[in-house]
Amino acid sequence: MKKKLSRVPLALVLAFSLLLSAAAFSSCETEPETGPVAERTTFVMDTFLSVALYRLPESGEAAEEDALFSEGFALVKDLEDRLSRTKEGSEIYAFNEAESSYVLSEETASLIARALAMSEATGGAYDITTAPLTELWNVAGGGPVPDDDALAEALSHVSYRKLTLSGTTLYKSDPAVRIDLGSVAKGYALGKLCDFYAARGVTALVNFGGNVGLVGEKAEDTPWRVSLRSPFSSNESAGSFTLSCAPAGAVSGTASEKENTGHNAAAGGKTVSFYVAVSGDYERYFEADGQRYHHILSPFDGRPARGIRSAAVTASDAADADMLSTALFVMGPEAAAAWADTLASEYGATYVLIPDDGVLKTGGLSPETFSPA
Amino acid sequence: MRKIRAGDAVVIAAVLALAVLTLLFSFFPRRAGKRLTIFSDGRQESYPLTEDREIPLSANGYSLIVKIEDGKAYVLSSTCPDKVCIRSGPLTKQGDTAVCLPAGILLKIDRGGDADEDAVAG
Numbered sequence: 151m152k153k154k155l156s157r158v159p160l161a162l163v164l165a166f167s168l169l170l171s172a173a174a175f176s177s178c179e180t181e182p183e184t185g186p187v188a189e190r191t192t193f194v195m196d197t198f199l200s201v202a203l204y205r206l207p208e209s210g211e212a213a214e215e216d217a218l219f220s221e222g223f224a225l226v227k228d229l230e231d232r233l234s235r236t237k238e239g240s241e242i243y244a245f246n247e248a249e250s251s252y253v254l255s256e257e258t259a260s261l262i263a264r265a266l267a268m269s270e271a272t273g274g275a276y277d278i279t280t281a282p283l284t285e286l287w288n289v290a291g292g293g294p295v296p297d298d299d300a301l302a303e304a305l306s307h308v309s310y311r312k313l314t315l316s317g318t319t320l321y322k323s324d325p326a327v328r329i330d331l332g333s334v335a336k337g338y339a340l341g342k343l344c345d346f347y348a349a350r351g352v353t354a355l356v357n358f359g360g361n362v363g364l365v366g367e368k369a370e371d372t373p374w375r376v377s378l379r380s381p382f383s384s385n386e387s388a389g390s391f392t393l394s395c396a397p398a399g400a401v402s403g404t405a406s407e408k409e410n411t412g413h414n415a416a417a418g419g420k421t422v423s424f425y426v427a428v429s430g431d432y433e434r435y436f437e438a439d440g441q442r443y444h445h446i447l448s449p450f451d452g453r454p455a456r457g458i459r460s461a462a463v464t465a466s467d468a469a470d471a472d473m474l475s476t477a478l479f480v481m482g483p484e485a486a487a488a489w490a491d492t493l494a495s496e497y498g499a500t501y502v503l504i505p506d507d508g509v510l511k512t513g514g515l516s517p518e519t520f521s522p523a
Numbered sequence: 524m525r526k527i528r529a530g531d532a533v534v535i536a537a538v539l540a541l542a543v544l545t546l547l548f549s550f551f552p553r554r555a556g557k558r559l560t561i562f563s564d565g566r567q568e569s570y571p572l573t574e575d576r577e578i579p580l581s582a583n584g585y586s587l588i589v590k591i592e593d594g595k596a597y598v599l600s601s602t603c604p605d606k607v608c609i610r611s612g613p614l615t616k617q618g619d620t621a622v623c624l625p626a627g628i629l630l631k632i633d634r635g636g637d638a639d640e641d642a643v644a645g
Contacts, residue, residue: 191562191629198562198622199630216545290605355642362644377618379645384612385595385619388603428645433607460645 170481186355190219191319195230195336195360201224201343204368205353222346226339227356232258233279234329246281246328251321259318261469265334268473269310271496272489276477281328289445289456293436299470305452336361337427337472345470348421351397360433362426363468364395371396374424380523381459381504388504389522391464391515395422410503427471429479430460448480457482464515465499474499487511557617559596561589562629568631572596572615585626596630598623618643 186202192267193199201222208214232255234240245252254262268276282304286296294306307326314321331338334356344363347354352367355374364374373394431444431454448455461479465471474497478486483505490513494500500514510522558567564582570591577599578589587601587608595613603625611621614632618640621630 164628191567191631193624193627193629196624198620199622200562200620200629200631216530292604357618357642357644359622360620360645362642368641374642375640377616377640377643379643381645384610385615387616387640387643388645391644430645433610434605462644 153411164516188215189477191376192328194223195339196270196491197336198357199343199359200357202287202355202357203352204355207351212251218347218350218352218371219367222343224228226343227344229335229339229342232332233261233338235284235332242329242331245320245322249325251319251406251501254318254320256318259320260335261314261331262313262320262329262337263315263325264469265473266310266313266315266329268477270471271492272477272481274310274449275485276333277308278329278333279308279327280447280449281309281330282326283447283449283452284330284332284445287438287445289434289443290361293438293443295438295441295443296385308449308452309507310449326487329484333429334439334469335472337425338469340425340472341423341468342379344423344425348423351421353421355377355424360428361468361472362428364393364424366395366423367505374477374482376426378426378428378462378502379430379460381430382508384432387523388460388510389520390503391426392518393424393426393464395424397422422466423462423468424466425468425471426462427468427475428460429460429475431479432459445477446476450480453479455482456506457484458486458503459508460502461486461506462498462502464501465497467497470497470499474501478503483511487513490514526615530545541545556620557594558589558633559589559614559634560632564627572632580626582626582628583601585623587623589630596632597621598630601626616640616643 154325187206188202189202191198191200201219203218231237235242235246237243241258266415268460272406286300287305307324312323312327340356340358340361340363343356344365347365353368356363362376373392376391376393377387378389378391380388427448431446435442435444444454446455458479461475463471463475463478474493478501481489483503486503493501494514501512502510502520512520530578553637557572558569559572560567561576563580570581575592580587580589585601585603587591590597590599593614597613598621599609601608601623603623608623614621614630617632619632
């Protein structure tokens with residue numbers, strides 16, 4: 151009898167243990183695999199382009215995986231060859247060298263048209279004619295700080311109003327006008343690359359020099375988490391975005407709510423893309439006399455824009471996000487915040503601004519979508 | 524007064540311990556798995572962040588020394604002109620990157636078991 155009774159708790163313990171083990175194993179089975187299946191990086195447009203493929207179409211074989219990388223990278227390289235300011239043979243190089251006009255390809259002309267529209271919309275804070283300033287400051291080469299006369303001379307050739315686009319012909323009213331698509335080309339290329347993956351039903355995460363493109367859902371009902379780098383400390387986060395690429399309508403503010411110019415073409419279908427673009431002063435700069443001179447130059451005074459350390463914009467269009475992050479950075483914290491409503495209504499975009507004082511200002515972001523660190 | 528025999532107690536303890544361990548391992552399968560991946564010259568190499576080491580790299584005529592120390596990876600020195608890679612500071616979180624454009628080298632922290640973020644923007 152004694153012997154039998156002592157077996158009762160033992161049986162219970164065994165049963166309990168079995169349940170625990172079963173729970174453990176079943177959690178293994180149901181846990182969705184959310185890591186990338188393949189990842190590659192290349193260097194293009196003066197920065198890194200890192201593509202992580204998460205979910206491939208059913209027929210995804212290794213050979214197709216290779217093509218997804220090589221064709222995607224080739225697409226971006228092709229854009230670099232056409233849009234680079236410094237590459238001989240590019241359309242932009244040719245325009246900059248031209249005396250008064252140059253006939254662009256349709257695609258480049260339509261990108262320039264978007265950039266000019268953004269200049270109008272932002273009161274000139276966004277301007278692609280800052281190339282004379284970029285060349286004068288030579289931030290990548292370490293300066294030095296130009297003198298006032300040289301700055302005034304360069305600035306006299308800076309204004310988007312000196313450009314006129316007629317059909318695909320771009321005219322300049324001043325032969326010294328030079329354009330630089332550094333504030334939109336990467337975003338545009340990121341959007342095209344993500345469209346390429348979306349059209350093939352591929353779930354992907356693309357990091358293009360710190361601008362992030364999200365294509366499709368990592369796993370069903372699993373949002374992407376994108377950390378925003380702190381401008382004050384390189385290994386710290388300023389906050390974290392939780393962004394869904396669920397099919398249109400599932401999450402407000404992320405699905406494509408506006409008609410755009412052919413980008414994110416797959417948004418009406420099943421694969422949605424979303425973007426985070428960041429303009430910051432903490433990576434490309436030189437120091438002189440204890441001052442930091444960074445690469446985002448104001449078309450208003452020709453000097454590195456002050457007041458904001460980092461401007462992040464999320465939008466369903468990558469080129470918009472890229473241009474807007476630059477525009478907000480140039481505007482400075484007050485003007486940028488005052489312009490926030492337009493940002494939401496015209497571009498369906500949200501922002502995080504990190505001014506010099508480190509007090510985060512966000513617009514259009516719910517606590518679920520962005521949480522400061 | 525019922526008594527559990529010593530043998531029974533041992534079996535109970537062993538079975539319980541086994542069950543709890545199974546559960547723990549299933550929840551934390553790859554806890555210490557964060558890695559530093561270095562992309563250079565079309566190749567990539569991956570190192571665990573748990574083992575301290577120095578990694579000398581050279582590409583495009585530039586030389587870098589990458590150091591892994593106390594679960595962090597950073598560029599200790601570089602002959603490149605702009606030093607952006609050194610400014611990027613220690614990398615610790617998944618998605619953290621440091622880039623040396625002149626050398627064409629990218630350092631990136633890849634997911635471990637305790638995946639935090641998918642990417643770092645900025």
